[in-house]
Amino acid sequence: MTNSIRAIKATTGDRSVSTPNSTPNRADGKKDPWSQLLEKVGKSQDRQAYKALFEHFGPQIKYYAMANGLASHAEELVQEVFVSIWRRSCLYDWRKAAASTWIFTIARNQRIDILRKLKRTNAEITIETEDLWQIPGENDNEPVTSLHRLMAERRIRESLRHLPEEQVTVIAKVYMENKSHQTVANELNIPLGTVKSRVRLALGKLKVILQDQNT
Amino acid sequence: MTQHHPDSHSLMEYSAGNLSDPHALCIRLHLDQCDHCQSRVDTLDSLGAVLMEQQASVSVSADMFDHILARLNDEPEIPPMAVNKAGNALERLVQSDINDLPWKRQLADVSVLDISHLFPDQPEKVVLQKLAAGGKAPAHTHRGQETTIVLQGAFSDHKGVFNQWDFVVLDQEDTHKPIALEGPDCITLSVLSAPLKLTGTFTRLLNPFIS
Ligand SMILES: [Zn+2]
Numbered sequence: 212m213t214n215s216i217r218a219i220k221a222t223t224g225d226r227s228v229s230t231p232n233s234t235p236n237r238a239d240g241k242k243d244p245w246s247q248l249l250e251k252v253g254k255s256q257d258r259q260a261y262k263a264l265f266e267h268f269g270p271q272i273k274y275y276a277m278a279n280g281l282a283s284h285a286e287e288l289v290q291e292v293f294v295s296i297w298r299r300s301c302l303y304d305w306r307k308a309a310a311s312t313w314i315f316t317i318a319r320n321q322r323i324d325i326l327r328k329l330k331r332t333n334a335e336i337t338i339e340t341e342d343l344w345q346i347p348g349e350n351d352n353e354p355v356t357s358l359h360r361l362m363a364e365r366r367i368r369e370s371l372r373h374l375p376e377e378q379v380t381v382i383a384k385v386y387m388e389n390k391s392h393q394t395v396a397n398e399l400n401i402p403l404g405t406v407k408s409r410v411r412l413a414l415g416k417l418k419v420i421l422q423d424q425n426t
Numbered sequence: 427m428t429q430h431h432p433d434s435h436s437l438m439e440y441s442a443g444n445l446s447d448p449h450a451l452c453i454r455l456h457l458d459q460c461d462h463c464q465s466r467v468d469t470l471d472s473l474g475a476v477l478m479e480q481q482a483s484v485s486v487s488a489d490m491f492d493h494i495l496a497r498l499n500d501e502p503e504i505p506p507m508a509v510n511k512a513g514n515a516l517e518r519l520v521q522s523d524i525n526d527l528p529w530k531r532q533l534a535d536v537s538v539l540d541i542s543h544l545f546p547d548q549p550e551k552v553v554l555q556k557l558a559a560g561g562k563a564p565a566h567t568h569r570g571q572e573t574t575i576v577l578q579g580a581f582s583d584h585k586g587v588f589n590q591w592d593f594v595v596l597d598q599e600d601t602h603k604p605i606a607l608e609g610p611d612c613i614t615l616s617v618l619s620a621p622l623k624l625t626g627t628f629t630r631l632l633n634p635f636i637s
Contacts, residue, residue, distance in 0.1 A: 297498055312472045316474075330547055337519060338515065363472040364475060385444065392435060
């Protein structure tokens with residue numbers, strides 16, 4: 212496990228060069244380049260922008276599928292995610308979520324859909340994945356976005372760099388391998404309480420818990 | 427606004443897509459009504475995105491993009507996405523106002539409706555419970571974990587008052603004796619990871635809770 216996290220850290224550096232050629236426009240404020248591309252897809256079905264997104268996010272999503280035990284469906288997942296991105300792009304609103312967050316939630320939902328299909332017995336599924344797991348921005352009741360929300364990814368990327376490896380390991384297992392806290396504890400051979408306290412420390416630094424205490 | 431929120435661990439498991447359907451439903455119903463938790467989930471979704479970005483990547487087959495374009499060409503019209511559906515996820519699931527469901531009365535004040543069959547392939551027991559306004563439920567403890575969200579009305583127990591959209595998790599340490607407040611009947615949705623057992627004399631009456 213430690214090895215795979217090291218591998219993750221090693222690739223992070225390489226990835227940083229991979230930004231689209233278009234320089235972010237100052238007038239676009241906090242809009243990052245990927246969100247600009249996604250907006251072009253939504254507004255004018257721009258296939259070049261779509262391809263740039265595919266080249267950046269496609270390989271990430273394929274890894275995500277493989278880490279999740281969907282190796283034999285990894286390319287299927289990438290396809291489904293991109294078809295879904297095309298169809299939904301008209302609903303994308305950069306003020307509600309950065310492109311990468313929006314795409315992550317689509318990948319998560321499509322993964323859940325594929326797992327449901329694989330698990331399905333004769334019983335009919337009565338509830339839609341999207342009734343349970345929401346894609347940001349697709350709900351009228353959502354409050355207008357705060358700057359805080361737009362900055363979230365930048366802040367998280369920054370905070371994550373300073374987290375101890377043992378904390379990153381635990382969170383990465385929850386997100387990338389879809390392991391419950393209990394499974395992570397079993398795998399790392401540590402008590403459930405230790406997993407929870409590592410998560411709590413990490414979320415505290417990522418300001419998720421801090422907001423907990425304000426209410 | 428709601429006072430009792432899901433903990434950060436549950437929200438993280440939700441954001442990661444690791445929860446079972448019934449547990450995800452409880453969280454979703456809460457998020458629909460709680461901006462505070464919704465904003466925590468937004469942050470967690472961004473955490474997921476950043477983690478995905480920091481993983482190794484695996485190249486996709488050379489012709490995949492063309493396959494995708496071919497699929498899109500087959501349906502040149504982008505079907506409009508249905509965004510605003512009527513009611514919340516639970517109402518769509520049971521296709522009814524929750525007050526008009528075929529409730530099964532078990533005690534003067536207590537009615538239940540088991541909706542586990544709406545979640546095929548899920549091990550949990552999923553139950554709607556209705557406690558008549560001002561009514562008392564028998565004391566009971568929990569053998570496993572019970573996640574509850576208040577859908578209507580309010581109840582109180584030794585831990586405090588739980589209003590509409592409040593989120594409660596109980597486990598074996600908790601013996602509680604809920605009392606519904608005056609007002610509309612108190613209706614809750616509970617997901618039981620293991621059957622609960624009664625401490626009082628109502629064991630036989632509340633049989634559906636014990637499988
Ligand atoms: Zn909340």
